[in-house]
Amino acid sequence: MFWLLFISIGVIVIAVFGLPGLRRLVITGPVFALYKKILPMMSQTESDALEAGTVWWEGELFSGKPQWEKLLAYPAPKLTPAEQSFLDNECAELCRLTNDWEATQVHHDLSRAAWQFVKDKGFLGMIIPRHYGGLEFSAYAHSQVVQKLSTRSSAAAVSVMVPNSLGPAELLLRYGTEEQKNYYLPRLAKGLEIPAFALTNPHAGSDAAAIPDTGIVCRGEWQGQQVIGMRVTWEKRYITLGPVCTLLGLAFHLHDPDHLLGEVEDIGITCALVPSNHPGVNIGRRHWPLNAVFQNGPNSGEDVFMPLDWIIGGPQRAGQGWRMLMECLAAGRAISLPSTSTGIAKLAVRATGGYARVRSQFNLAIGKFEGVEEALTRMGGNTYLMDAARMMTAGAVDLGEHPSVASAIVKYHVTERARQVVNDAMDILGGKGICLGPGNFMGRAYQQIPIAITVEGANILTRSLIIFGQGAIRCHPYVLREMQAAQNEDARAGLRAFDAALVGHLGFAIGNALRAVWLGLTGSHFASVPKNMAPETKRYYQQLTRFSAAFAFLSDVAMLVLGGGLKRREKLSARLGDILSLMYLASATLKRYEDEGRQAADAQLVHWAIWDAMFKAQNAFEGVLANFPNKAVAWFLARIIFPLGRPYVVPADALGHDVAKCLIEPSVTRDRLTAGMYLPQNEAEAINDAVGVIELALEATRAAEPAEAKLRAAEKAGKVGAGDTANNAANNERECLHQAQQTGILTLEEAALIAHRYDLRDKVIRVDDFPSDFSVAAHD
Incomplete structure (x- = not known):
């Protein structure tokens, strides 16, 4: 009788799940109806933000079984001969022309000679194609230039970085009309125009989608004729290059109350190009961002009339500004701040490591004291990992990707690690570091580090809301499909799409749960690894595969149990984001080691960087489990993820000793670790x-x-x-x-x-x- 009942239940389950029509009627139909009720409707700006950019390697890490061969097959980024020549000559000459002490203490800006050199040599047009007069550099070359300048002066780095990042040039290239491109891009490439992009409003801050700056479609006079245009009122601050710009990219919310353009009254966020000398434009004065002295300031305007042709892409692009910004931000964020932060870290590592060998106390170089050695270890390991993430992500952009989640990961984690590197350097330098002057190579960097933490999305916001909040939807193979199905106006089509996604989601979750248990019980020793990898890195691939499966399952359970409430539990979301981020950083470190030919002398840097990342990822897992609101579920998850306990402890002191030694002695490892920084030529x-x-x-x-x-x-x-x-x-x-x-x-x-x-x-x-x-x- 028991076996008959068991077989009957099995037949019913197989029938229900095996017959799509019956399954939709009995299971997915009711679930779909409930899902539609509890799922909050997404605004257009939220939808644009979620769908912006592309999913790259971070999607593999969310899969539970990363395809490591795919990672290692991505081509290593390389410079063309023209790019290398520019880096060795023009970029080096700009570094020579730039004295950070004079920039911060005398000019409060780049010198006139340096600014003219920037314009004349095409630094402002690195991303602009050659047929417009630009240099048409790759994203990697752009990153290399910004990194090198950052080892010399933040004013030089930022002044060059911003026009080549999120700003008028990139927006024009992707969305501008042919007339706009043909007029503005050659002028931008030659430095005849200095661009700035005005987005941040004092009353919106990080919630840029809620900017109160407004434009009203109306009739007005333009060049002696009555035309349909816009009267725009705005107030902006923190606008880099704003005080010296000649061309202002402006974001505002456009309304059409008189329906001059169509039936829609609330058109949406719009981006326009406005000459800074246009009547009514008030460029204002300057901000002073922590002695970084790059040009930055507020601007405003009230009822400034401008023609519709000034909208980037023309009137047909009205209301598409937010999507445009989100799509461009991914690429810019992947390059700019990771490059400046890595440059500062390389400066700190090379100079502080040398100082620690030259400076002695008690007849012993201070770099050989274990306390100093500990700080040097962190500096070396973090810098190796930061540079790996910078290069891999810039390389992704050159492959045609616009990795929105990966760019958020590198923006947050590379800037945070730069802060730790600089803090460690300051601790080692002591009084030498805190007394400003021409001989202090670290003081200004220490002052300026919070700028990178703050801009392009404050780090607290990036970590607690964006990395996992966006990553869980974009990188998960089924969640976005389920959300899109729920919003499908065709109910039958929506149900079919939801049914397919839900069935796939269930199989995905069950598979990852079983994989996580198996890998945990076996110590991941049977996990597949890429062919022809370095034997000394085998265990890292296996453990990362284990963590990937555990993370994917944990994420599914968290979204199932907490639902929309997970968004409000920012600490849990942040820790889940940390796991994804640390797996990405460890992956980048492994790829760098392979791309550079498995340099045996660098192995200690690789071991420390990955071991430290995995230990921190393990702690993030425990942070989620310890604070999970449902304790029974947390107990169950702990048995799935860590069935035999924690696999990682802190990196060994002996390993740290080997890393620190690399920083205080001249070697090829020290040279590779700080490659790309500016050093005096003679x-x-x-x-x-x-x-x-x-x-x-x-x-x-x-x-x-x-x-x-x-x-x-x-x-x-x-x-x-x-x-x-x-x-x-x-x-x-x-x-x-x-x-x-x-x-x-x-x-x-x-x-x-x-x-x-x-x-x-x-x-x-x-x-x-x-x-x-x-x-x-x-x-x-």
Whole structure:
């Protein structure tokens, strides 16, 4: 009897799920009706934001079984000969023309010579095609240029970055009319126009879709004729290059109360190009963003009449501004801030690592103290990972992707890690770091780091709302399809689409649950790995596959149990986003290692960066489980995700020691880690440059090591140094050196090496000082 009942139930289940018509009648039909009731209707701006951009590798990580061969098959980004030449010549020359201390303390901007060079050499037209007079650089080349400039001056980096990121040029290229392109793009490429894009309103902030700036379609006079145009009123702030722009890209909400354009009254967000000298445009004054001194400020206008032809793309693009902005933002965000942040991190790593080797305390280089070593380890590992994510994401843009979720990931995590790198550098530098002056290479960067955290979507918002909130819908293979089915006006077509998506969703969730348990019980040792991968990275691919399956299942359960309430539980959403992000960053690190030819000397950087990312991802899993509102479900999830406990602990101290050692010694690993940064071209330039003199001092320190060892041995043996020990340390060591040379312990050449090392070291550790009234502002 029992078996008959069991078989009957099985037959019914198979019949229901195996026959689409019966399934829709009994199961998916009622579920669909309930789903439509509880699913909030999406506004057009929400729909545009969700559908903007493309899904790339982050979608694989959401699948529960990433196709690693696909990742490794993506071509490594490379520069063309023309791009490399520009980086080596024009970009290097702009770095040479730019002195960050003078920019921040004297000019409060780039110098006139630097600005003219920027215009003349095409820096403002890197993304503009050649037939318009631009350089037509790849996204990777754009990223490389911005990174290099960031190692020298934020003013140079931002002034070049913004016109090539989200702004008039990109909007024109993608949406402009042929007339607009033919007129403006050559002028932008030649620097005859300086663009700015005005989006942020004081009363909207991060909720840019709610901007109160308005345009009213009306009739007015333009060039002596009565035409249909717009009267636009706006108030903007935080507009980069706004104070010096000649062409203002303007976002506002367009209304047509008199129906001059059609039946729709609320047309929507619209983007227009407005000459800054147009009557009624008020460019205003400047903001002062934490001594970054790039041009930034407010602008406004009241009832400014402008023709409809000024809408980007012409009148037919009216109301499409939000979609245009969302589609462009993905590419810009993937390049600009990851590049500037990585550049700052490379500056911090190379200069601070050199300083830690040159600077000694208790007769030991400070970089060899374990406390300092710990900070150097984080700096090195984070910078390797940041650069990997920057290169992979810029490469995706060159493949034709506009990765909206991946761009949010790199924007948030690369800027946050840059903040940690700079903080660690400041801790190591101590008083040298906090006293501003020409010799301080880190102080201004420390002041300016919060700017990257804030702009292009504040990091708190990006982490808590965007990465998982958008990622769960865009990257999940079924959720967006279910939402679109629910909003289908054709009820029958909507039900069929929902039924197909729901069945696929159930199979997806069950498959990931089983996969997560299996991989957890077996330690993921049987997970598939890509062919021809580096053997030393095998376990990382396997563990990432395990985490991917667990994350996909956890996400499905969280969305099922919490529904729309998950959006309001921002801390849970943020932790889920952290898991996705950290898997993306670890993936980028693995790809970089393969793309660079599996450099064995860099392996310790790879191991530390991935181990740290996986440990943090594990903690994010636990953060979700510990705070899941349904404790019974949380208990069940914990048994699925960690059936045998946590697989990761913190990276080992011995590994950290190897990473830190890479930063304080000249090596090919140190060069690869900081590749692309600007360094002085010769000794004459280096001796008067804050970073250059560290490079010289590090070389001198290494060259003098054997001779210094002889000197230390002589001191311990009492052969030198038996003089007036009350003298300061510098005088005493010079006296010891003189004695050692006079007594033949050191040759004349050895003594000269040590003296040269002392001279450069003293220049490195020197701290700038000024008159008590700071009357000398720029030079000492």
